[in-house]
Amino acid sequence: MSTAQDEIDFKADLTLQRLQPQLEAVWQTSQISDGKRHEFELRLKEHWRPLFALLFRLYHSRYDFFYHIEQVLITAAKAWAERPEALCKLDRHRINEPNWFQSEKISGGALYVDLFGDNLSKLRENVGYFKDLGLTYLHFMPLFAVRPGNNDGGYAISTYRSVDPRLGTIDDLRLLAADLREAGISLVLDFVFNHTSDDHEWAQLAQSGNREYQDFYYIYPDRTEPEKYERTLREIFPTVRRGNFTWHDGMQQWVWTTFNSFQWDLNYANPAVFRAMLDEMFFIANTGIDILRLDAVAFIWKQMGTSCENLPEAHILIQAFNRLARIATPGLLFKSEAIVHPDDVVKYISEEECQISYNPTLMALLWESLATRKVNLLTQTLKHRYKLPPNTAWVNYLRCHDDIGWTFDNADAEAIGINAYNHRNFLNEFYTGQFPGSFARGVPFQENFETGDMRISGTMASLAGLEQAIEEDDDEKKKIAISRMLLLHGVSLSIGGIPLLYLGEEWGMLNDYDFVKDPAKAGDSRWIHRPKMQWEYLDELDDHIGTENGSIRKKIYRSTQKLIALRKSLPALAGQDMELIATANDHILGYVRLHDGNRLIVLANFSEETQEIDGNKLRTAGLGRFFQDMIEDKTYATSEKLVLAPYQILWLNRV
Ligand code: GLC
Ligand code: GLC
Numbered sequence: 001m002s003t004a005q006d007e008i009d010f011k012a013d014l015t016l017q018r019l020q021p022q023l024e025a026v027w028q029t030s031q032i033s034d035g036k037r038h039e040f041e042l043r044l045k046e047h048w049r050p051l052f053a054l055l056f057r058l059y060h061s062r063y064d065f066f067y068h069i070e071q072v073l074i075t076a077a078k079a080w081a082e083r084p085e086a087l088c089k090l091d092r093h094r095i096n097e098p099n100w101f102q103s104e105k106i107s108g109g110a111l112y113v114d115l116f117g118d119n120l121s122k123l124r125e126n127v128g129y130f131k132d133l134g135l136t137y138l139h140f141m142p143l144f145a146v147r148p149g150n151n152d153g154g155y156a157i158s159t160y161r162s163v164d165p166r167l168g169t170i171d172d173l174r175l176l177a178a179d180l181r182e183a184g185i186s187l188v189l190d191f192v193f194n195h196t197s198d199d200h201e202w203a204q205l206a207q208s209g210n211r212e213y214q215d216f217y218y219i220y221p222d223r224t225e226p227e228k229y230e231r232t233l234r235e236i237f238p239t240v241r242r243g244n245f246t247w248h249d250g251m252q253q254w255v256w257t258t259f260n261s262f263q264w265d266l267n268y269a270n271p272a273v274f275r276a277m278l279d280e281m282f283f284i285a286n287t288g289i290d291i292l293r294l295d296a297v298a299f300i301w302k303q304m305g306t307s308c309e310n311l312p313e314a315h316i317l318i319q320a321f322n323r324l325a326r327i328a329t330p331g332l333l334f335k336s337e338a339i340v341h342p343d344d345v346v347k348y349i350s351e352e353e354c355q356i357s358y359n360p361t362l363m364a365l366l367w368e369s370l371a372t373r374k375v376n377l378l379t380q381t382l383k384h385r386y387k388l389p390p391n392t393a394w395v396n397y398l399r400c401h402d403d404i405g406w407t408f409d410n411a412d413a414e415a416i417g418i419n420a421y422n423h424r425n426f427l428n429e430f431y432t433g434q435f436p437g438s439f440a441r442g443v444p445f446q447e448n449f450e451t452g453d454m455r456i457s458g459t460m461a462s463l464a465g466l467e468q469a470i471e472e473d474d475d476e477k478k479k480i481a482i483s484r485m486l487l488l489h490g491v492s493l494s495i496g497g498i499p500l501l502y503l504g505e506e507w508g509m510l511n512d513y514d515f516v517k518d519p520a521k522a523g524d525s526r527w528i529h530r531p532k533m534q535w536e537y538l539d540e541l542d543d544h545i546g547t548e549n550g551s552i553r554k555k556i557y558r559s560t561q562k563l564i565a566l567r568k569s570l571p572a573l574a575g576q577d578m579e580l581i582a583t584a585n586d587h588i589l590g591y592v593r594l595h596d597g598n599r600l601i602v603l604a605n606f607s608e609e610t611q612e613i614d615g616n617k618l619r620t621a622g623l624g625r626f627f628q629d630m631i632e633d634k635t636y637a638t639s640e641k642l643v644l645a646p647y648q649i650l651w652l653n654r655v
Contacts, residue, residue, distance in 0.1 A: 012052035015066070016044075019073050026074055030081035036088070040080045043327045050352075051323040054316050059271045068271035075275060076328040079282035083329060086181065087288060091331040101186075101291075101333060101356060101498060102393050104573040104595075107564045108137035108188075108500035110400060112153075113167045116503060116533045120168035124176050127183050133506060134564035137498060138180065139188035139293060141401060143167050147197040147262060150520045153401060153530070155190070155295065156197035156263050160280040170287060177288025186290035188335065193277050194296040195263040198248075198255075202276070203264050207250050216273050217264045218256035218302065220245070226254050232307055238448045240523070258299050268300055268317055278324060285329045291356070293335045294318065297348055310344040318353050335395060339402070342385050342409050351391045356498060359394040360407050361385060366488055367404060367463065368423075371430040371440075373607040375589040379580055381412045382591075386496070388576050394497030398488045399463075399505065403445035403455035403526055404431070431456045431463060439465030439481065441511060445525045457525040460485060461508035466552075470510070478552060480608055482508070483647035486559050487604055490631070490649035493567045494602050496578040496593060501560070507537050508556040566630055566651070572598035581621045587611045588644065592621050601627065601652040605644035612641045624654035 027037050055072070059065050083091075094100055109130065117123035120143070130138060142154030145162045154164070163169055177187050196203055205213035220226055226245040233244050236258055245254045246261040256265040266273050285292065301313035318334065325332045336354035338345045342361040349357045365378040388394065406427050410420035429435040431442040442458030461467065464484040469477035485508060493499045515527030540554050567573050574595045581590030587607040593600045601622045605611045619625060619638035627636045630651040636642055644650065 008053050008056060009049050011056070012049045015052060015069060016048055016073075019070055022070055022074055023077055026077040026081060030078065032081045036080070039088075039092075040077065040327065043330060044076075047323045047326050051320060051327070054320040054323065055271070055274075058268075058274075058313060058316055058320070062271055065271065068275055071275045072278060072324070075279050075282065076324050079279075079286065079328040083286050084288070086178065087286065087329070087331065090181070090290075091329070094331040098351075098391055099575075102391075102575050104571055105568050106136050106186075106498050107134050107493070107567065108139065108395065108498055109133070109135045109503045110139035110141065110188075110397075110500060111503040111533075112141045112401070112530060113143050115530060119166065120163065120172035120176050124172075124179055127179055127185070130185060131183055133501075133561055134568065135501070136184055137186045137188060137291075137500070139291075139500070142190045142192060143173070147199045150260065150262070150523075151197070152260050152263060152524075153526070155192055156195075156260065157192050158197045158199050159201065160284060174287050181288065187288060188291040188293055189284060189289045190295050191281055191284065191292040192295045193266065193281070194299050195257070195259065195265045198262045198264055200264075207248070209251075212272070215270050216267055216276070218267050219248075219251065220254040221252075223254065226256075228304060229256075229302070229308070232305055234307060234309070235448065237446055238450075238453075239446050256302070259296070265299065265302075268313075269302075274317065274320070278321065281321065281325075282328060285325070285332050290331065291333045291335050293337055294354060295337050297336050297338050297354070298340050298344065310338070310340060310347065315347065315353060318348065322353055339405060339407065341407060342381070345407075346385070346388070349392050350389050355391065356393045356395050358400075359396050359497065360405070362394070362492075362495070363397055363399075364404055364406050365408055366398065366491060367431070368406070368408070368427060369589070369606045370464070370484055370488070371427055371438075374586045375604075375606050376416050376586055377408065377413060377418060378589060380416050381408060382578075382580055385412075386576075386578055393576055395500050396492040396495060396497045397500040397502065398492055399460040399502045399529060400500075401502070401526065401530055403457050404442075405455045425452070428454045428456065431458065433468075439468055439477070441467040443511075443525050443528055457528050459509055459511055459529040459531065460488070460502070460505045461556075462511040462529075464488070466508050467510045470552075480647065482552065482556060482559075485556065486563070487606070487647045487649050489560055489563055490651070491589070491602070491604055493563050494573055494593060494600070494651060495591065496573075496576040499564075499567070504531055504533065506557050506560045507534070507553045509534075563631070570598070570600055570630065570651070570653075571595060572600035572653075579621075581617060583613050583617060585611055585613050588613055590617070590621070599623070599654065600630075602649065603642070603644060603652065604649040605647055608646040610646060611644045613644070615640050615642055618642060618652065622652060622654055626655045627652040628655045 117126050143163055144160055145158045145164050147156050147158055163173055180187050202213050202216045230243055241261050244258055246257040248255050257263055258265050298309045301311040302308040303311055334354040336348035336357035338348050339360045348354045369375050369378045406424045413420040430438045431440045433441050441462040442456040445455040445457045447454040465481035469481045509531050511528045512531035515521045521527040537553050572593045572595050577594045579592045583590040588611050589604045591602050615638035625638050630653055
């Protein structure tokens with residue numbers, strides 16, 4: 001052991017020893033059982049040294065470091081003492097089975113409480129809906145109290161301690177979480193920890209001149225510091241406001257606001273902020289949350305002269321939160337929301353940091369493949385970017401509440417002769433429907449006229465051609481659009497990781513152009529793909545009804561449901577093990593899924609033409625001569641060429 005390590009361990013042990021009386025005091029006031037207390041102490045023993053080392057790296061030079069570390073420990077002990085028994089039970093189970101989220105049985109969905117079910121208690125009546133669709137993981141978009149007016153879809157939080165009154169109460173949340181647990185559905189909520197709303201209590205105290213709370217944010221008297229920072233910062237919402245700082249009239253000062261002007265970035269260089277957010281994190285977790293989606297992880301640490309994105313300290317912070325979760329809420333997982341360069345995305349993913357992560361690169365490249373009808377950039381990327389560390393998983397999605405950004409790596413593109421800059425322009429033109437022959441009906445998001453940057457908004461169905469097909473009332477085009485959607489689902493559900501549906505996709509919901517009528521939404525085109533659930537669609541599942549569009553919806557719903565059920569029946573789809581197959585056809589994506597001696601071959605045709613692949617390729621990848629497509633229940637022999645219909649996807653099992 002190095003002496004430096006030895007030195008820090010010594011400091012950690014001595015600190016813990018000094019803090020014993022404080023810990024004792026928590027146990028005394030909370031009156032928890034000896035057994036429960038013992039569990040905490042065992043976990044503390046395991047994680048204290050690494051936790052201390054992380055916090056020491058960030059905060060040792062602060063004059064009040066010891067005070068804050070004491071508060072951190074007390075906060076963790078209280079969280080465990082207050083943790084409801086049902087959750088502690090789940091904790092024990094998950095400590096025994098840390099890979100539970102890698103199962104093929106897992107399938108996710110994301111939704112807005114108000115847009116999907118009006119409020120939390122109404123949502124309780126819809127648990128059957130999720131079960132019917134086959135979901136075992138639900139992400140509710142932010143549901144905490146928010147500022148009046150524009151609240152960035154719930155991401156401008158006024159307090160983490162109460163639910164937006166329009167949606168219900170914390171008790172409603174607890175009840176719903178319990179119902180979901182009962183139904184075998186894990187609940188995911190956001191941990192919006194990069195910023196608070198400008199009307200959060202801390203921000204209000206700061207505004208009233210309280211120095212302790214001004215230190216919770218990045219506040220500057222004039223433009224000197226902001227200008228120095230801005231030399232190396234990217235603009236995230238350039239159409240909202242230029243730059244990254246907002247002038248506050250009341251305080252007569254500048255505030256760091258990476259996103260909207262009313263979202264104030266928290267100053268994690270101050271350990272008081274870490275401690276305060278830890279308390280909020282435990283509070284949220286203890287309402288019955290299985291997974292926290294760590295929002296905007298890339299931005300949580302700032303350093304002059306850098307992009308202030310993905311800094312090493314951001315990782316240390318998350319690792320510290322993670323250690324504390326292991327100690328006080330051990331069943332809790334973290335999901336990373338890093339919509340950044342693929343090299344950076346993967347750095348957040350490990351057992352010690354975020355166990356699961358959005359896979360924005362796969363998402364963007366699946367759309368890229370649909371536009372080009374070629375899978376060369378996708379395979380070039382997957383080749384060296386799909387593997388993850390043990391006990392982690394990708395969350396694979398096709399659309400979410402946010403825009404699509406073309407976050408592939410320029411070198412990956414150049415390696416196969418694609419000019420990244422031109423290609424992004426092409427993709428933007430294609431998905432806004434400008435490119436001749438495009439089937440997509442997306443709209444621009446955050447177009448930056450200076451840099452030419454743009455991202456894309458639009459629902460899955462509208463981007464995949466269904467909106468155009470319905471408008472043109474073209475049955476052939478409708479069929480093709482549906483095949484494109486099922487192709488994407490077929491990949492997302494089989495490639496390895498947790499598949500995540502953005503609810504509404506199961507009905508092929510189209511863009512909602514009416515968002516412009518609401519002044520609080522009109523300036524943000526992401527609302528185009530946040531339509532309200534239409535419960536009357538369910539009537540169309542009735543066998544006797546079959547209107548034109550109704551039958552489309554029924555087909556999309558039933559096929560999606562069937563694919564989810566099929567995934568759950570195939571043990572080869574557990575875990576993350578995926579090997580690409582060289583299909584020798586630019587339009588066909590191929591891979592083998594392997595798990596526990598089980599094997600499934602997936603072949604997917606990304607073009608609207610029939611495509612062929614040599615049967616021999618299937619024989620060598622699948623180690624057999626006869627295969628059954630689990631989706632259409634058809635048998636294939638490797639002695640012949642395999643023919644894939646336009647946009648067909650095959651899930652092939654050896655017979
Ligand atoms: C996240 C959310 C996005 C929000 C932003 C600011 O990236 O997904 O919707 O605008 O954070 O909170
Ligand atoms: C954040 C936002 C997302 C945006 C991205 C910018 O992750 O949620 O909307 O595209 O930052 O790179």
